[in-house]
Amino acid sequence: MSYLLVDCCGRSPHDYRCPHATEPQAIYTCSTCREHIFEGEEYYELDENFYHTDCLSEEVAANFIKEFFPVSEMIEVLKPFGIAKRGVARNDS
Numbered sequence: 001m002s003y004l005l006v007d008c009c010g011r012s013p014h015d016y017r018c019p020h021a022t023e024p025q026a027i028y029t030c031s032t033c034r035e036h037i038f039e040g041e042e043y044y045e046l047d048e049n050f051y052h053t054d055c056l057s058e059e060v061a062a063n064f065i066k067e068f069f070p071v072s073e074m075i076e077v078l079k080p081f082g083i084a085k086r087g088v089a090r091n092d093s
């Protein structure tokens with residue numbers, strides 16, 4: 001049927017506007033919003049939980065770090081970023 005060919009974008013995979021386009025496949029479920037993470041989408045994985053890149057909040061990440069690193073190690077991990085330091089209090093003046 002030639003009219004079907006006219007309707008088709010002729011691409012592989014089909015353009016999303018094409019009537020032949022298939023729904024993207026859900027691969028994972030986001031642990032924050034509980035929505036699907038579709039094929040081709042970027043995601044973060046933390047301890048076998050999956051997140052949309054927009055859904056992994058700093059709070060979730062911070063809780064994750066807290067859970068898996070004792071405080072002393074957390075300081076070591078954060079040190080290179082210049083936001084954590086371990087020292088001995090001295091009176092320099």
Ligand SMILES: [Zn+2]
Binds near residue numbers: 010011
């Ligand atoms: Zn098409």
Ligand SMILES: [Zn+2]
Binds near residue numbers: 030035052055
């Ligand atoms: Zn999400």
